[in-house]
Amino acid sequence: MGKKDRSTQQLVQGMGFPSIHLVSLEKMEAMATQERIRFILDEVEAGKILILERGLTPQEEAKLIEQTMREVDQDSFIGIEMQSYGMDNGSNFLQRVVMGGPRPRMAVIGPADLLRLVSKDNEQIVTKIISKDGK
């Protein structure tokens, strides 16, 4: 993280708001599974909300939940809010071949005490950012 990023983050957090980071597919694909999980947890534990252009596979999500539970600290980090769709299986055979198999769709992940799910269905995820007192 650069000096400018840090100061921007401090400014945003100093105003009482978490910062929201849109993470590109290329950035996620450049990392191995363990790196992705470490990256996500480091960012979320620092109070950031991540919107992933392409989320995690179900196996990676399970690993992320497992690692989150290892790092839960009741005084500083109660876990994550993670919302994703199921895998994109492609709508026809040709699409599946071009895709090279099922792949994750967009996901949003943030600190559980700052991000809360409002509603979710197959096409839309609605979350809201909450204050520390839960409002």
Next chain:
Amino acid sequence: MGLKQVMMNLSLGRWLGKAFGKKHAKIGIYGPPNAGKTTLANRIARDFTGETVGAASAVAHETRRVRKKADIDVRSGTAKLHIDIIDTPGIATQIDFHEFVEGHGMDEEEARRRAKEATEGVIEAIRWLEDVDGVVLVMDAAEDPFTQVNVTILGNLEARRLPIVIVANKIDLPEASPATIKSAFPQHPVVPLSAGEGTNMDALYEVMTKHFR
């Protein structure tokens, strides 16, 4: 017997089970906290062995360790299925001790201990996903089924091509909507029931004996 030989025997046993029809399956009872997993596990165990698996309560994360009840013969008509039931702690992405204090009147020390044990239970439940032969995924029919836990569990099981039966539990509640669960996950069998009242358990046993063979 060396480790390599043990691994070869395990692989051979698994292959034979798949090739000739598994006679003895480990069935995991999975789901989010408070969906009624232990109540269901107890109901199944009691129906066929007269014994229970563990204590259930209205407090979330009551089950914080995996519990196993071995050698249950589930029967439906002439069909029979020999299983071990693996009752798992509820999987969650967040655990806050304040919920035990504010929601259930626990003192802080007890609530913190329960939260710590609950995190360990989630880890254990996820680890067991790799060791089950099929899963009964329990959902509260009065709640929104599109939870991340449900999506993640189903995604993992589908990736491993494990058989899944979804239970739409708590149909005794007036706000229960098993149809919502059916429309959310049309690719899997959904059995509406009330584990607490024992309603429609025969339908579950019929689906289990067909689906987990």
